[in-house]
Amino acid sequence: MSDTASIEIDGRTLEAPRGAMIIEVADRHGIHIPRFCYHRKLSIAANCRMCLVEVEKAPKPLPACATPVMDGMKVRTASALAAGAQKAVMEFLLINHPLDCPICDQGGECELQDVAMGYGRGVSRFSERKRVVADKNLGPLIATDMTRCIHCTRCVRFGEEIAGMPELGATGRGEHMEIGTFVEQAVDSEMSGNVIDVCPVGALTSKPFRFQARAWEMGSRDTVAPHDAVGSNVHVHVMGGRVKRVVPRENEAVNEVWISDRDRFSYEGLYDEERLLEPMIRRNGEWSACGWEEALAFASRGLRSLVSRHGADAFGTLVSPNASVEEAYLLQKMVRGLGVSDIDHRLRDADFSDQEQAPLCPSLGCSLAEVETRDAVLLVGAWPRKEVPILNHRLRKASLAGARVMVLNPADYEFNFRVDGRIVVSPDAMVDALASVLSGSAAPAELCPGVREVVDGASHSEDAAAIASTLADADHASLLLGPMVARHPEGALLRALARALASATGASLGQLTEGANAAGAWLAGALPHRGPGGRSLERPGRDARSMLRDARPGYLLFGIEPELDCGDPALALSAMRGADFVAVFTAYRSEAMSRYADVMLPIAPYAENSGTFVNLEGRWQSFEAAVRPPGEARPGWKVLRVMGNVLDLEGFDYLSAEEVRGEVESLVEQAAPIRAAWRSGERTPWPREALCRLGSVPLYAADAIVRRAPALQQTRDAAFAGVSLNSAAAARLGLEDGARATVRQGDACIRLPVFIDDRLPDGCACLPAGVPQAAALGPDIGPMHVTPA
Amino acid sequence: MPYDAPIASLDIRMPMSRVEAEGLLTPHTREEIDHWAAKYPAARRRSAVVAALRAAQHQNGGHLNEALMDAVAAYLNLPPIYVYEAASFYSMFELRPVGRHSVSVCTNISCMLCGAESIVEYIEKKLGIVTGESTADGRIYLKQEEECLAACCGAPMMMVDHVYHEHLTPERVDEILDALE
Numbered sequence: 001m002s003d004t005a006s007i008e009i010d011g012r013t014l015e016a017p018r019g020a021m022i023i024e025v026a027d028r029h030g031i032h033i034p035r036f037c038y039h040r041k042l043s044i045a046a047n048c049r050m051c052l053v054e055v056e057k058a059p060k061p062l063p064a065c066a067t068p069v070m071d072g073m074k075v076r077t078a079s080a081l082a083a084g085a086q087k088a089v090m091e092f093l094l095i096n097h098p099l100d101c102p103i104c105d106q107g108g109e110c111e112l113q114d115v116a117m118g119y120g121r122g123v124s125r126f127s128e129r130k131r132v133v134a135d136k137n138l139g140p141l142i143a144t145d146m147t148r149c150i151h152c153t154r155c156v157r158f159g160e161e162i163a164g165m166p167e168l169g170a171t172g173r174g175e176h177m178e179i180g181t182f183v184e185q186a187v188d189s190e191m192s193g194n195v196i197d198v199c200p201v202g203a204l205t206s207k208p209f210r211f212q213a214r215a216w217e218m219g220s221r222d223t224v225a226p227h228d229a230v231g232s233n234v235h236v237h238v239m240g241g242r243v244k245r246v247v248p249r250e251n252e253a254v255n256e257v258w259i260s261d262r263d264r265f266s267y268e269g270l271y272d273e274e275r276l277l278e279p280m281i282r283r284n285g286e287w288s289a290c291g292w293e294e295a296l297a298f299a300s301r302g303l304r305s306l307v308s309r310h311g312a313d314a315f316g317t318l319v320s321p322n323a324s325v326e327e328a329y330l331l332q333k334m335v336r337g338l339g340v341s342d343i344d345h346r347l348r349d350a351d352f353s354d355q356e357q358a359p360l361c362p363s364l365g366c367s368l369a370e371v372e373t374r375d376a377v378l379l380v381g382a383w384p385r386k387e388v389p390i391l392n393h394r395l396r397k398a399s400l401a402g403a404r405v406m407v408l409n410p411a412d413y414e415f416n417f418r419v420d421g422r423i424v425v426s427p428d429a430m431v432d433a434l435a436s437v438l439s440g441s442a443a444p445a446e447l448c449p450g451v452r453e454v455v456d457g458a459s460h461s462e463d464a465a466a467i468a469s470t471l472a473d474a475d476h477a478s479l480l481l482g483p484m485v486a487r488h489p490e491g492a493l494l495r496a497l498a499r500a501l502a503s504a505t506g507a508s509l510g511q512l513t514e515g516a517n518a519a520g521a522w523l524a525g526a527l528p529h530r531g532p533g534g535r536s537l538e539r540p541g542r543d544a545r546s547m548l549r550d551a552r553p554g555y556l557l558f559g560i561e562p563e564l565d566c567g568d569p570a571l572a573l574s575a576m577r578g579a580d581f582v583a584v585f586t587a588y589r590s591e592a593m594s595r596y597a598d599v600m601l602p603i604a605p606y607a608e609n610s611g612t613f614v615n616l617e618g619r620w621q622s623f624e625a626a627v628r629p630p631g632e633a634r635p636g637w638k639v640l641r642v643m644g645n646v647l648d649l650e651g652f653d654y655l656s657a658e659e660v661r662g663e664v665e666s667l668v669e670q671a672a673p674i675r676a677a678w679r680s681g682e683r684t685p686w687p688r689e690a691l692c693r694l695g696s697v698p699l700y701a702a703d704a705i706v707r708r709a710p711a712l713q714q715t716r717d718a719a720f721a722g723v724s725l726n727s728a729a730a731a732r733l734g735l736e737d738g739a740r741a742t743v744r745q746g747d748a749c750i751r752l753p754v755f756i757d758d759r760l761p762d763g764c765a766c767l768p769a770g771v772p773q774a775a776a777l778g779p780d781i782g783p784m785h786v787t788p789a
Numbered sequence: 790m791p792y793d794a795p796i797a798s799l800d801i802r803m804p805m806s807r808v809e810a811e812g813l814l815t816p817h818t819r820e821e822i823d824h825w826a827a828k829y830p831a832a833r834r835r836s837a838v839v840a841a842l843r844a845a846q847h848q849n850g851g852h853l854n855e856a857l858m859d860a861v862a863a864y865l866n867l868p869p870i871y872v873y874e875a876a877s878f879y880s881m882f883e884l885r886p887v888g889r890h891s892v893s894v895c896t897n898i899s900c901m902l903c904g905a906e907s908i909v910e911y912i913e914k915k916l917g918i919v920t921g922e923s924t925a926d927g928r929i930y931l932k933q934e935e936e937c938l939a940a941c942c943g944a945p946m947m948m949v950d951h952v953y954h955e956h957l958t959p960e961r962v963d964e965i966l967d968a969l970e
Binding site for chain 1: 855868869870871873874877878
């Protein structure tokens with residue numbers, strides 16, 4: 001039997017894969033069949049009956065979405081029988097649907113409206129009362145008008161099958177059936193906004209977008225989402241020069257048809273009142289707005305004067321991992337052109353001792369699509385669900401397909417798929433835990449000095465050995481290191497152990513970086529030890545942490561808020577405050593910034609900027625600006641280009657962003673392979689009497705834009721409750737759930753409520769980073785004292 | 790000087806723990822649920838929802854509440870919405886307190902043709918309640934209209950606590966209802 005069937009639809013003979021449904025084949029060949037409940041990424045429900053078609057020899061019309069093709073099948077999608085059935089179904093669907101299209105946000109992009117135009121009657125024969133369904137409160141992101149619901153159950157299936165969180169359901173029956181959560185609660189998934197797209201009618205719409213614009217009034221521009229290393233493709237819908245909403249742009253290789261809530265609703269942050277609309281300089285302690293020419297001259301003079309006094313050590317440059325390839329490249333070119341060598345984008349990293357051994361740029365170790373075909377995955381210090389939601393979706397698909405996903409984490413995080421191996425230890429015990437996985441591996445591993453001792457001293461555990469053997473037995477295994485490894489003071493040792501484990505088990509090794517363009521920043525040379533394309537440098541500079549610890553006379557900040565974006569906010573703030581001159585390229589003007597900066601240059605963030613991001617699989621994705629930046633704000637790469645001229649530097653005469661990209665690309669093409677002997681990092685002594693702080697960055701604290709997006713900030717993921725620890729640790733320290741505690745890190749000291757969270761291992765206390773409440777504290781991962789207030 | 794960090798107010802509905810669920814369900818109910826759950830593969834625990842709800846409703850004197858539904862969900866390790874869906878769909882589950890005796894009058898086609906509507910009207914007037922309500926003394930619950938109860942030959946008919954009464958007349962109705970304690 002062949003794998004294909006020959007069928008005929010509307011007189012066209014088509015070859016179709018056996019087992020495919022009629023509607024899939026029709027879609028593939030551009031034959032339109034109306035539908036509501038069918039969605040190619042969801043399971044088949046066949047409950048709306050809109051896709052009824054005539055199939056020869058079948059006595060009744062059949063649903064095209066649930067009828068598999070068979071050899072010789074003859075389908076008619078528009079015959080009198082089919083059209084009659086479709087018209088009748090349409091009439092039933094419209095019986096209870098309100099005629100409120102003029103006030104419905106879905107108007108103009110409504111599948112029901114479109115199909116009713118094609119298949120509906122002009123006049124309704126239904127004169128009884130329509131039913132009314134009370135609206136539900138699904139939280140700050142999704143607006144509901146449940147009377148409009150036609151019960152297609154796409155949202156219910158999305159929750160169960162894609163989000164992995166069945167929260168919406170169909171309660172009641174018959175005419176009393178309603179879609180909802182039954183008990184009022186916010187839908188609480190990092191992907192929840194996609195129900196807005198799957199809903200074919202106006203029952204579920206975007207709450208922040210409510211009554212903002214009509215579909216046909218907006219222009220659509222393509223760009224790339226800037227909040228994580230996936231680089232989800234999006235359409236930005238624009239009206240009157242403003243971003244009105246963001247929706248997914250289909251790209252099967254990257255984000256399929258989905259986007260995370262962070263990528264969907266962050267645009268609101270673009271219109272925060274803290275947007276910096278014109279260049280500002282501080283003279284004698286007073287801030288005043290000025291023109292670009294004056295501001296660039298002021299900034300250039302300030303930097304030049306630092307250089308003349310301090311030479312190559314004049315100032316430290318900290319660049320956001322969300323800066324584009326072009327921006328990162330021009331910035332390092334400018335800084336190095338001035339003879340200064342301190343530049344870095346690894347703001348939260350804590351251990352740089354193995355940076356010479358690092359590959360040309362961090363990567364996932366396989367493509368996003370390949371994640372689905374893994375048989376075994378070990379996540380170390382990663383919670384992709386709340387860090388890179390689209391990657392988590394791929395992992396979930398792998399798990400559903402039978403992959404064994406295992407974790408070695410500093411907290412027992414919730415996953416929306418089965419976890420087949422779990423080691424949960426305090427951050428200060430992660431090295432030992434990973435070493436015991438490595439020592440449990442049957443295959444001999446080649447160990448470099450330093451790692452050998454750690455492995456020899458590791459305790460043996462059954463769980464660890466099981467993880468090692470699962471990795472070794474898999475044909476396609478991946479070892480993924482998350483942000484908690486990058487931020488770990490023993491990060492280099494963890495990476496060395498992971499590298500040994502990967503080579504012993506045959507697993508690919510990948511890194512989950514923070515920010516949209518960490519890989520691009522590596523390639524563009526926004527690093528202290530390598531130039532663009534990995535070129536070695538005569539005089540390496542200081543890494544991000546060292547240039548704060550070893551306070552510099554000046555700083556140049558690009559797109560960051562150091563008190564929130566750096567791994568050690570207290571250190572960052574004191575460095576900024578102690579500096580003679582701080583120049584800031586920024587989209588926002590914060591109060592803290594007004595205190596330490598000397599000049600603020602307004603640059604255009606996401607959606608207002610053109611450039612390129614390199615995602616975690618190494619994919620270069622370029623984008624154009626969707627709207628003009630407000631006020632005097634300008635794209636960062638243009639500002640840098642002009643500033644290069646103002647500083648009289650060579651090679652700043654680019655005419656377009658493409659030209660800059662081309663230059664980086666050719667440098668990357670010429671890159672020599674990195675050859676450096678293995679080395680391991682150092683052990684860090686952990687004070688025994690202190691707790692270890694686990695400072696993970698919450699989903700909606702990732703960057704300056706997201707932190708200012710009001711709807712996202714109202715979600716449960718953004719709620720900040722205080723410092724948490726497990727009941728054993730709390731009992732030992734005399735802390736009660738809900739009581740206030742004094743939290744100390746070094747000299748920094750704040751008072752916070754305590755809550756008990758038994759997902760945390762003993763010896764560790766979770767206090768999120770990147771949030772204003774923790775902006776006065778020390779390192780993300782480090783000793784912390786918690787005592788009753 | 791420590792400063793008091795500002796805190797967002799939190800109103801989060803946390804899922805019920807298994808321990809809490811075990812506290813809400815009686816040993817007998819749990820035994821009953823275990824008995825039914827054992828009949829299905831581990832990955833198909835959802836199949837035991839109806840039996841579990843029946844047991845939970847029984848322990849609670851004939852109706853379910855949110856806490857009991859959450860307890861069933863937590864006990865079977867299912868998302869609560871699965872339990873809400875089943876409980877709100879099937880007519881044998883009551884989601885609020887109802888009278889001791891359940892009375893359902895069939896109003897489907899055969900009974901309707903034989904005068905079921907006037908029987909309903911008679912009962913409503915007699916008890917002073919409308920369909921869906923219970924009498925104030927908690928004696929009788931007049932259940933929402935039933936679909937066909939498969940006793941068309943004896944139309945009009947009603948079911949009182951699982952007992953069928955056929956060929957109803959107002960006098961028969963008086964006799965039956967007045968005999969209920």
